[in-house]
Amino acid sequence: MSVLPYETLPKEADSVGILFRGADRDGPAPEMPYIGTRIDQVWADNIAELVEKAKRRQWNASVDIPWAAGRGVPPVLEEALADVLTWMLQLEYAAWYVPAKFIPRIHPAYTEVGLFLSTQVMDEARHVEVFLKRLYLNGVGLRTASSTTESSVKGLVFQDDFARASFLLHVLGEGTFKDLFHLLIEIAPDEATREIMVRSLEDEARHVAYGVGRLRRQLSAAGDPDRVGETFVEALESRLSFTYEVSGIPLHVQDALAVLAGGGREGPALDRGRRRIREFTDELNRNRLRRLLEAGFSPKLAGQIAELHIRSAGGLM
Ligand SMILES: [Fe+2]
Ligand SMILES: [Fe+2]
Structure with missing residues (x-):
């Protein structure tokens, strides 16, 4: 059996009890501090399918x-890769901690959402593991961490509204990462790195698909x-540093990407690399706008959000 019963799926669940939907009780259920108690906050129509896909496609970083x-x-190239991976790792930690923190806060009437977020927790733990293993493979290890990035990540980790956190993480942050994985498949300096990016991209695509599916449902449920x-x-404006982080890509990371893309740190190689990364940042902006429209934002609001990103990105690029 691949699908749980839907007949009892509620539009809204009382914030009580610790059991799947549809249970009879012999007495009043205990009150619980759930924050995801409405279907339009947590559900995505593709959720059951995404859970099945995630289970089928688990892999082993070792x-x-x-x-x-x-x-x-x-x-x-090894050092440039390490610069990129050190930055990405900081965001991978956020992608790991955020779903983990929300699992016990989502009403078990929507258990499929908990199942999906659990697969994401495993996926992100594996990304952290595989990036660390790649960083230490040739002895370079971690590069200098950006404290700006750490503060941005903290802003996301402490976002307590699930819908907002999911929008920031699944749609915007992981949307950027999905594009970045595509780029890294193209410019990876070795086959081990390329395979890491191919596999991580597939995981990331599921996380973005949930985020866009969830958002589409929420927007279509609203009159x-x-x-x-x-x-x-508002969420973007109150988490502007995170917005900057995932839209602009910090300058030192762009420089490292240009070294990888061009195949060297100077002369025509670097010029070629820089051109490629400029094209890439345009692709990022286009894809962000497309995702927002796909999720059901009006062109006006999608444009406003995309504009906020480009404006904020200007501060970092
Ligand atoms: Fe990830
Ligand atoms: Fe992810």
């Missing part, structure tokens, strides 16, 4: 990556999608 193929990368949408603009 044995599924051709680690030997990651040896012997020229130091310039006036733009009114609900406005609350996301």
